[in-house]
Amino acid sequence: MAANTDETTDAELVAEIARQVPDASADEAAAIAVAIGAHLTDRQRAAAAAAAAAGSEETWDGKEWSFSGRIDATQKRHVRVRQESPTDPWSAAGRTDRM
Structure with missing residues:
Protein backbone atom coordinates (compact mmCIF):
# COMPACT_ATOMS: atom_id res chain seq x y z
CA MET A 1 0.00 0.00 0.00
CA ALA A 2 0.97 3.64 -0.09
CA ALA A 3 3.19 5.18 2.54
CA ASN A 4 0.51 7.66 3.59
CA THR A 5 -2.66 5.58 3.75
CA ASP A 6 -4.46 8.19 5.87
CA GLU A 7 -4.60 10.66 2.97
CA THR A 8 -7.88 10.77 1.13
CA THR A 9 -7.86 10.20 -2.60
CA ASP A 10 -9.07 13.05 -4.78
CA ALA A 11 -12.44 12.05 -6.23
CA GLU A 12 -11.77 13.92 -9.47
CA LEU A 13 -8.50 12.03 -9.98
CA VAL A 14 -10.22 8.68 -9.37
CA ALA A 15 -12.98 9.62 -11.83
CA GLU A 16 -10.41 10.67 -14.45
CA ILE A 17 -8.49 7.41 -14.03
CA ALA A 18 -11.72 5.42 -14.26
CA ARG A 19 -12.56 7.30 -17.47
CA GLN A 20 -9.11 6.71 -19.01
CA VAL A 21 -8.92 3.07 -17.90
CA PRO A 22 -12.43 1.75 -18.59
CA ASP A 23 -11.58 -1.81 -17.50
CA ALA A 24 -10.65 -0.63 -13.98
CA SER A 25 -13.16 -0.94 -11.17
CA ASP A 42 8.41 10.47 -3.50
CA ARG A 43 9.66 12.61 -6.38
CA GLN A 44 8.99 15.79 -4.40
CA ARG A 45 10.83 14.41 -1.38
CA ALA A 46 13.77 13.30 -3.54
CA ALA A 47 13.96 16.72 -5.18
CA ALA A 48 13.86 18.42 -1.78
CA ALA A 49 16.59 16.12 -0.45
CA ALA A 50 18.75 16.78 -3.52
CA ALA A 51 18.28 20.53 -3.13
CA ALA A 52 19.19 20.33 0.55
CA ALA A 53 22.26 18.23 -0.22
CA ALA A 54 23.38 20.62 -2.95
CA GLY A 55 22.87 23.62 -0.69
CA SER A 56 24.89 22.12 2.14
CA GLU A 57 27.94 21.28 0.03
CA GLU A 58 31.11 22.31 1.82
CA THR A 59 33.26 24.96 0.14
CA TRP A 60 36.56 26.71 0.80
CA ASP A 61 34.84 30.10 1.21
CA GLY A 62 36.47 31.82 4.17
CA LYS A 63 38.72 28.87 4.98
CA GLU A 64 41.28 29.02 2.17
CA TRP A 65 43.39 31.66 3.92
CA SER A 66 43.69 29.72 7.15
CA PHE A 67 44.61 26.54 5.26
CA SER A 68 47.15 28.44 3.16
CA GLY A 69 48.60 29.93 6.35
CA ARG A 70 48.88 26.49 7.89
CA ILE A 71 50.83 25.26 4.87
CA ASP A 72 53.02 28.35 5.04
CA ALA A 73 53.76 27.69 8.72
CA THR A 74 54.43 23.97 8.39
CA GLN A 75 56.02 23.68 4.93
CA LYS A 76 57.56 27.16 4.64
CA ARG A 77 56.00 27.83 1.25
CA HIS A 78 53.09 29.88 -0.06
CA VAL A 79 50.24 28.14 -1.88
CA ARG A 80 46.96 29.17 -3.41
CA VAL A 81 44.06 26.92 -2.44
CA ARG A 82 41.90 26.29 -5.51
CA GLN A 83 38.13 26.08 -5.25
CA GLU A 84 38.16 22.54 -6.69
CA SER A 85 40.55 21.33 -3.97
CA PRO A 86 39.01 18.77 -1.61
CA THR A 87 37.34 20.36 1.39
CA ASP A 88 38.14 17.45 3.67
CA PRO A 89 41.21 18.58 5.68
CA TRP A 90 42.98 15.22 5.48
CA SER A 91 42.50 14.92 1.72
CA ALA A 92 43.56 18.52 1.15
CA ALA A 93 46.67 18.06 3.31
CA GLY A 94 47.67 15.08 1.19
CA ARG A 95 47.48 17.20 -1.97
CA THR A 96 49.47 20.24 -0.83
CA ASP A 97 52.29 19.31 -3.21
CA ARG A 98 49.89 20.01 -6.11
CA MET A 99 48.83 23.44 -4.86
Whole structure:
Protein backbone atom coordinates (compact mmCIF):
# COMPACT_ATOMS: atom_id res chain seq x y z
CA MET A 1 0.00 0.00 0.00
CA ALA A 2 0.97 3.64 -0.09
CA ALA A 3 3.19 5.18 2.54
CA ASN A 4 0.51 7.66 3.59
CA THR A 5 -2.66 5.58 3.75
CA ASP A 6 -4.46 8.19 5.87
CA GLU A 7 -4.60 10.66 2.97
CA THR A 8 -7.88 10.77 1.13
CA THR A 9 -7.86 10.20 -2.60
CA ASP A 10 -9.07 13.05 -4.78
CA ALA A 11 -12.44 12.05 -6.23
CA GLU A 12 -11.77 13.92 -9.47
CA LEU A 13 -8.50 12.03 -9.98
CA VAL A 14 -10.22 8.68 -9.37
CA ALA A 15 -12.98 9.62 -11.83
CA GLU A 16 -10.41 10.67 -14.45
CA ILE A 17 -8.49 7.41 -14.03
CA ALA A 18 -11.72 5.42 -14.26
CA ARG A 19 -12.56 7.30 -17.47
CA GLN A 20 -9.11 6.71 -19.01
CA VAL A 21 -8.92 3.07 -17.90
CA PRO A 22 -12.43 1.75 -18.59
CA ASP A 23 -11.58 -1.81 -17.50
CA ALA A 24 -10.65 -0.63 -13.98
CA SER A 25 -13.16 -0.94 -11.17
CA ALA A 26 -13.65 1.89 -8.70
CA ASP A 27 -11.28 0.20 -6.23
CA GLU A 28 -8.64 -0.30 -8.94
CA ALA A 29 -8.95 3.34 -10.03
CA ALA A 30 -8.53 4.43 -6.41
CA ALA A 31 -5.46 2.20 -6.06
CA ILE A 32 -3.97 3.71 -9.22
CA ALA A 33 -4.64 7.20 -7.89
CA VAL A 34 -2.93 6.35 -4.58
CA ALA A 35 0.06 4.89 -6.44
CA ILE A 36 0.36 8.01 -8.60
CA GLY A 37 0.10 10.22 -5.52
CA ALA A 38 2.79 8.20 -3.71
CA HIS A 39 5.05 8.42 -6.76
CA LEU A 40 4.64 12.19 -6.98
CA THR A 41 5.25 12.57 -3.25
CA ASP A 42 8.41 10.47 -3.50
CA ARG A 43 9.66 12.61 -6.38
CA GLN A 44 8.99 15.79 -4.40
CA ARG A 45 10.83 14.41 -1.38
CA ALA A 46 13.77 13.30 -3.54
CA ALA A 47 13.96 16.72 -5.18
CA ALA A 48 13.86 18.42 -1.78
CA ALA A 49 16.59 16.12 -0.45
CA ALA A 50 18.75 16.78 -3.52
CA ALA A 51 18.28 20.53 -3.13
CA ALA A 52 19.19 20.33 0.55
CA ALA A 53 22.26 18.23 -0.22
CA ALA A 54 23.38 20.62 -2.95
CA GLY A 55 22.87 23.62 -0.69
CA SER A 56 24.89 22.12 2.14
CA GLU A 57 27.94 21.28 0.03
CA GLU A 58 31.11 22.31 1.82
CA THR A 59 33.26 24.96 0.14
CA TRP A 60 36.56 26.71 0.80
CA ASP A 61 34.84 30.10 1.21
CA GLY A 62 36.47 31.82 4.17
CA LYS A 63 38.72 28.87 4.98
CA GLU A 64 41.28 29.02 2.17
CA TRP A 65 43.39 31.66 3.92
CA SER A 66 43.69 29.72 7.15
CA PHE A 67 44.61 26.54 5.26
CA SER A 68 47.15 28.44 3.16
CA GLY A 69 48.60 29.93 6.35
CA ARG A 70 48.88 26.49 7.89
CA ILE A 71 50.83 25.26 4.87
CA ASP A 72 53.02 28.35 5.04
CA ALA A 73 53.76 27.69 8.72
CA THR A 74 54.43 23.97 8.39
CA GLN A 75 56.02 23.68 4.93
CA LYS A 76 57.56 27.16 4.64
CA ARG A 77 56.00 27.83 1.25
CA HIS A 78 53.09 29.88 -0.06
CA VAL A 79 50.24 28.14 -1.88
CA ARG A 80 46.96 29.17 -3.41
CA VAL A 81 44.06 26.92 -2.44
CA ARG A 82 41.90 26.29 -5.51
CA GLN A 83 38.13 26.08 -5.25
CA GLU A 84 38.16 22.54 -6.69
CA SER A 85 40.55 21.33 -3.97
CA PRO A 86 39.01 18.77 -1.61
CA THR A 87 37.34 20.36 1.39
CA ASP A 88 38.14 17.45 3.67
CA PRO A 89 41.21 18.58 5.68
CA TRP A 90 42.98 15.22 5.48
CA SER A 91 42.50 14.92 1.72
CA ALA A 92 43.56 18.52 1.15
CA ALA A 93 46.67 18.06 3.31
CA GLY A 94 47.67 15.08 1.19
CA ARG A 95 47.48 17.20 -1.97
CA THR A 96 49.47 20.24 -0.83
CA ASP A 97 52.29 19.31 -3.21
CA ARG A 98 49.89 20.01 -6.11
CA MET A 99 48.83 23.44 -4.86
